[in-house]
Structures are given as C-alpha cells and as structure tokens.
Amino acid sequence: MQPLLELRGLTKDFATHRAIDTIALAIARGEFFSLLGPSGCGKTTTLRCIAGFETPNAGDILLDGRSLVPLPPYRRNVNTVFQNYAVFPHLTVQQNVAFGLERRGVNNGAITRKVRDALALVELTGKETRYPNQISGGEKQRVALARALVLEPELLLLDEPLSALDPKLRKQMRIELKTLQARVGITFLFVTHDQEEALSLSDSLAVMNSGRIEQVGTPRELYRQPASRFVAEFLGEINWIDQVALRPESLNISKNHPGGGIKALPATVQTTTFLGNRTQLRTTLANGRECVIEVQDAAQNIGPGEQVHVWWRTSDEIHIPNP
Amino acid sequence: MRRLRAWFLLPGATIMAVLFFAPLLIVVLYSFLSRGAYGGVELPWTASSYTRVFDSLYLAILWRSIWVSALSTAICALLGFPLALYIARAGSNRTLLLNLVMLPFWTSFLIRIYAWMFLLRDTGLINSFLLAVHVIRQPLPLLFNTGAVILGLVYGYLPFMVLPLYATVEKLDPSLLDAAADLGASPAITVWKVIVPLSKPGILAGSLLVFIPCLGAYLTADLMGGGKSVMIGNVVQNQFTTSRDWPFGAAISLLLMAVALLVTRVIGRKGEQLL
Ligand SMILES: Nc1ncnc2c1ncn2[C@@H]1O[C@H](COP(=O)(O)OP(=O)(O)OP(=O)(O)O)[C@@H](O)[C@H]1O
Numbered sequence: 215m216q217p218l219l220e221l222r223g224l225t226k227d228f229a230t231h232r233a234i235d236t237i238a239l240a241i242a243r244g245e246f247f248s249l250l251g252p253s254g255c256g257k258t259t260t261l262r263c264i265a266g267f268e269t270p271n272a273g274d275i276l277l278d279g280r281s282l283v284p285l286p287p288y289r290r291n292v293n294t295v296f297q298n299y300a301v302f303p304h305l306t307v308q309q310n311v312a313f314g315l316e317r318r319g320v321n322n323g324a325i326t327r328k329v330r331d332a333l334a335l336v337e338l339t340g341k342e343t344r345y346p347n348q349i350s351g352g353e354k355q356r357v358a359l360a361r362a363l364v365l366e367p368e369l370l371l372l373d374e375p376l377s378a379l380d381p382k383l384r385k386q387m388r389i390e391l392k393t394l395q396a397r398v399g400i401t402f403l404f405v406t407h408d409q410e411e412a413l414s415l416s417d418s419l420a421v422m423n424s425g426r427i428e429q430v431g432t433p434r435e436l437y438r439q440p441a442s443r444f445v446a447e448f449l450g451e452i453n454w455i456d457q458v459a460l461r462p463e464s465l466n467i468s469k470n471h472p473g474g475g476i477k478a479l480p481a482t483v484q485t486t487t488f489l490g491n492r493t494q495l496r497t498t499l500a501n502g503r504e505c506v507i508e509v510q511d512a513a514q515n516i517g518p519g520e521q522v523h524v525w526w527r528t529s530d531e532i533h534i535p536n537p
Numbered sequence: 538m539r540r541l542r543a544w545f546l547l548p549g550a551t552i553m554a555v556l557f558f559a560p561l562l563i564v565v566l567y568s569f570l571s572r573g574a575y576g577g578v579e580l581p582w583t584a585s586s587y588t589r590v591f592d593s594l595y596l597a598i599l600w601r602s603i604w605v606s607a608l609s610t611a612i613c614a615l616l617g618f619p620l621a622l623y624i625a626r627a628g629s630n631r632t633l634l635l636n637l638v639m640l641p642f643w644t645s646f647l648i649r650i651y652a653w654m655f656l657l658r659d660t661g662l663i664n665s666f667l668l669a670v671h672v673i674r675q676p677l678p679l680l681f682n683t684g685a686v687i688l689g690l691v692y693g694y695l696p697f698m699v700l701p702l703y704a705t706v707e708k709l710d711p712s713l714l715d716a717a718a719d720l721g722a723s724p725a726i727t728v729w730k731v732i733v734p735l736s737k738p739g740i741l742a743g744s745l746l747v748f749i750p751c752l753g754a755y756l757t758a759d760l761m762g763g764g765k766s767v768m769i770g771n772v773v774q775n776q777f778t779t780s781r782d783w784p785f786g787a788a789i790s791l792l793l794m795a796v797a798l799l800v801t802r803v804i805g806r807k808g809e810q811l812l
Pocket residue numbers: 228229231232233251252253254255256257258259260407
C-alpha cells in the first residue's frame with residue numbers, strides 16, 4: 215500500500231550546518247507516528263519542510279505520491295499545531311478556528327456548524343467568544359488543535375504540543391490526543407523529545423539523532439530491539455553487562471545466588487528509591503560498573519551496602535549490533 | 538522612594554511648565570485681547586476674535602487642512618507599511634535601512650523642500666527632461682498646487698510613520714505568520730488579516746505623529762503650494778506677520794489645537810474599532 219507521506223533523502227542545510235541529513239521515512243494513512251529525538255536533532259526542521267516553511271536542499275516530500283516541494287505552505291493539505299500554539303491574539307477562540315475555513319471560502323452556515331463541532335471535539339464549548347489572553351495554556355493548545363482539525367487535513371503535524379503544559383495536564387492531554395486521533399482518523403505526525411510520550415502514543419515511531427534517523431519501528435520493537443546504543447539509551451534507562459544490554463525491569467535481585475543455569479552477578483547496593491508502584495535500586499557490580507534495577511515487590515528488605523546477586527533471563531538480553 | 542520619584546519628575550515638569558504651559562497661557566490671553574495697530578495686542582478684553590474664527594472662509598480652510606492632512610497620513614501609511622515590513626524582514630541590513638529612513642533629518646527641512654521645488658518647477662529637472670525627450674510640449678504643472686503640498690507633507694513626515702510601524706511589525710511573532718500560511722492564507726491575506734490588525738498600535742501612533750504636524754504645517758504649504766493652496770497653519774502665520782492681527786492668530790491656533798486634541802481622542806478610541 216502506498217504510504218500517505220514519504221520523505222526521500224530529505225536534507226536541509228542552514229549555512230554550513232546540516233540540520234537534517236538524507237532522511238527517509240514512510241508514514242501509513244491513519245497512523246499515529248512520532249518523531250523522537252533530543253533537542254536540536256532536527257525534528258522541527260523536518261516538520262517545517264513538510265509544512266512548507268523551509269525549502270529542503272535536497273530530497274523529496276510526497277503526500278499521496280505527489281511532491282509537496284513546489285507548493286507554498288498555503289496550498290498544502292497539511293496542517294500544523296505549533297510548539298508555542300501560535301493562536302492569533304486578535305481573534306476570539308471561534309474566529310481562530312474559523313480562520314482556515316474562511317480562507318477556503320466555505321459558506322457561513324457551514325463555518326458556524328464546523329467550528330461548533332470542532333470546539334465540542336476539544337471540549338471548548340462555552341469559550342467561543344474569549345480572546346487568547348482570556349484562556350489558559352491548555353485551552354490555547356486545544357484552540358490550536360481545533361483550528362487545524364477543523365480543516366480535516368490529510369496529515370496533521372504536531373510540534374511538541376504538550377511540552378508547554380504542566381506534567382499532570384500533559385498526561386491528561388496525552389490520552390485525549392490519542393482518543394481524538396482514533397476518532398477523527400487523521401494521520402498524526404507527532405514530534406517530541408519525551409520518550410515516554412512517544413512510546414505510549416505511537417503506532418510507529420522514528421528516533422532521530424543529529425539530523426539522521428536512527429531507527430523506525432513500533433514502540434515495542436524499538437524498546438526491545440534497539441538497533442543502536444543511542445536508541446537503546448534514549449528510550450529508557452539501560453545497563454551494559456558483558457556485551458549485552460538489559461533494561462532495569464528485566465533485572466532481578468536476591469540475597470542468595472538464584473541457582474544453576476541462571477545468569478547472575480554479585481553486586482553491592484548503593485541506594486534504593488521507592489517509586490510507588492516499583493522500587494529502584496542502584497548497585498555497583500564487581501567490575502565497578504553501575505547497574506540499575508527496578509523491582510515490583512519492594513518487600514525484600516534490602517538496604518544500601520548489602521551484598522546481593524543480580525540475575526536475569528537470557529530472553530531479556532538485548533543484543534545491539536555495534537554498541 | 539516616592540520623594541525620590543518626585544525629584545526625578547522635577548526637571549521635566551519645570552521644562553513643561555516654562556516652555557509649554559506658560560506660552561500656551563500667553564496665547565490664550567492674547568486671543569481675548571484687541572489687535573494693536575502695529576501688531577501686538579492691546580486692551581480691552583474681547584471675544585471678537587472667536588466670532589471671526591467661525592467665519593465660513595476660515596472654516597473652509599480648516600476643513601481643507603483636515604482632509605489634506607488625512608490624505609497625507611493615509612498615503613504615508615500605505616507607503617510606510619510595506620517599507621516597515623520590508624525593513625523588519627531585512628535581517629542584517631536592518632540597521633542600514635533604518636538609518637536611510639532617518640537620513641533626511643541630517644539636512645534642514647527647508648533645504649529639502651527647496652530641492653523638491655527645483656525638481657518640480659516648470660524649468661525643473663523633471664519638466665526639462667520630459668520636454669527634451671519630447672514626451673510633453675508644455676511643462677506639467679507639478680508645483681504650486683494641492684498635489685505638490687501633499688507630496689511635500691508625505692515626503693516630510695513619512696519617517697514618522699515608518700519608525701513606529703517598524704517597531705510594532707518587528708515584534709510580531711513570526712510563528713503567527715507561519716500559522717496563517719499553514720491555515721491557507723496567501724501572503725497578501727496574511728498581511729491584511731494578521732499583520733495589519735496586530736500592528737494597530739503602530740498604525741495609530743504613526744498616524745498621530747503624521748497627522749498632527751501636517752495639520753499645523755505651513756512651510757510646505759507656503760513653498761510647495763505657492764500661496765495658492767493655503768492651510769490653516771498659513772492663516773496663523775499670516776496673522777502674526779503681514780496681517781498683524783495677533784489676537785486672531787492666537788484664536789485660530791487654539792482652534793487648531795482643539796481639533797488636534799479631538800482627533801487624538803477619536804483616533805485613540807475609535808481607531809481601535811475601526812481597524
Ligand atoms: N533558521 C535556522 N537557522 C540556522 N540554524 C537553524 C535554524 N533552525 C534550526 N537550526 C539548527 O538546526 C538544528 C535543528 O533544529 P530544530 O529546530 O529542527 O531542532 P529540534 O529537534 O526541533 O529541537 P528542539 O527539541 O529543541 O525543538 C539545530 O542545531 C538548530 O540550531
């Protein structure tokens with residue numbers, strides 16, 4: 215099946231600095247796709263090329279098999295939710311949402327109806343006549359979302375839409391965003407530097423590192439079988455033990471050796487941190503390396519300074535080609 | 538702290554009192570006195586200057602001055618807006634371009650107006666050239682008419698429009714312009730629907746800075762209008778020179794001030810809704 219969006223060898227230079235480097239990506243219709251990477255790796259630049267705010271130096275961007283590159287931003291059937299929302303301060307909530315429809319020459323009756331539906335979708339009913347300085351950050355974010363969704367684009371680009379919200383609201387909006395995407399059926403290309411966000415939201419994700427794509431796959435694949443040390447470490451804490459990598463939750467701990475046939479190493483507990491649903495133990499292995507372990511049952515009264523055995527199942531080992 | 542603040546206020550307050558309010562008071566007093574035979578003012582007190590102010594001749598001149606100033610302001614805004622936008626987007630050339638906008642201030646306004654006259658008069662550069670290349674047979678009447686006055690005013694006050702406009706446009710969040718394009722607005726629509734409304738404060742400030750001085754302008758009207766296109770400023774000037782009617786001059790200048798104040802208030806309040 216033809217992907218909805220395809221990036222082919224996309225490259226963008228700013229003066230002498232290469233912001234994105236021959237990026238190749240294919241996003242299927244209806245997918246929730248995340249672009250994950252550290253600050254400055256080129257996520258925003260990639261989105262800006264797709265939206266049309268930057269002209270790539272090389273490569274092509276295909277939407278439904280047709281190149282977007284020659285089109286100005288206002289002719290692309292792609293909409294963006296900006297990192298800082300970019301809600302028009304001189305327009306009311308309602309007028310902000312109507313802006314795009316008016317540009318398309320939609321008749322007034324239809325505009326009123328669509329705006330009402332879009333505002334209901336993001337739960338902003340009742341705030342229609344407020345100006346952006348009269349609503350909260352989370353509400354502005356919803357206006358930005360409604361303003362883009364009301365145009366029913368083939369692809370919605372979201373540039374760290376949750377990063378300006380406080381942690382609690384961020385978690386709530388994360389769930390809402392996922393439900394919303396499933397309901398409207400629009401393909402989302404979601405940019406974030408938060409691995410938890412990317413893992414929990416996406417159907418597929420791509421991990422970026424200094425302008426390049428490191429790996430593409432489902433959250434599970436990337437977490438369980440990272441293709442590079444960078445991906446392994448970016449997606450969560452990881453321990454390097456004898457050429458293999460192990461996630462903290464794959465490790466177990468016991469005072470006595472777990473028995474024959476099980477891989478185990480002696481270690482000294484440094485700190486234990488109670489995290490509610492689990493306990494995190496920082497230990498030092500015999501070779502002096504640090505090893506982080508997360509266990510469910512905090513009941514085993516193991517404290518700092520204690521000599522323990524760290525053990526794991528071979529099936530949980532992560533083998534990275536060239537670590 | 539309060540006391541300290543009061544001290545900081547003192548120099549400015551003194552200057553305002555001595556150089557602004559005192560002369561204003563003198564003008565008010567003069568306007569209620571009688572005309573001296575050789576200029577100056579004499580007793581008795583009278584309000585007759587004010588009855589003459591509402592003579593239809595002067596009201597007509599005042600009205601003309603208002604629309605000439607309004608038209609000049611509008612032209613300044615239309616010319617100044619794209620210029621301010623361009624400068625704001627010019628990147629590293631901004632400072633150079635801003636300096637170029639202010640460059641005319643380095644020479645006297647009078648000299649610059651004379652320069653325009655040399656360009657526009659019948660034997661001036663433009664007419665001589667057009668005659669020489671046989672585009673025209675008679676010199677074009679470029680000088681000594683209302684058009685020339687408006688040209689002179691626009692030329693003289695354009696920087697006062699450009700600078701406040703630049704200051705607002707430069708602060709516009711660029712992502713708003715991206716957002717407009719993203720939602721399907723062409724560059725022209727973005728200017729009209731986003732940039733202009735958000736530049737309202739700059740447009741209002743610039744309009745006041747151009748309109749008020751235009752309303753009182755007399756030099757431009759005198760030289761470029763050649764006495765044929767009189768503005769209310771010329772009437773005031775005449776009362777203090779050739780006509781030697783100081784009380785009447787004082788009364789008209791107070792009327793002018795009242796109009797200017799009124800316009801300031803109207804622009805300040807209605808301008809908000811108008812744009
Ligand atoms: N207009 C520009 N001019 C010059 N360099 C730029 C420009 N925009 C981005 N860059 C550079 O390109 C690189 C990628 O920037 P980009 O904004 O795409 O990063 P990002 O992944 O979105 O980061 P963040 O998570 O911090 O938003 C950075 O090194 C940045 O400094």
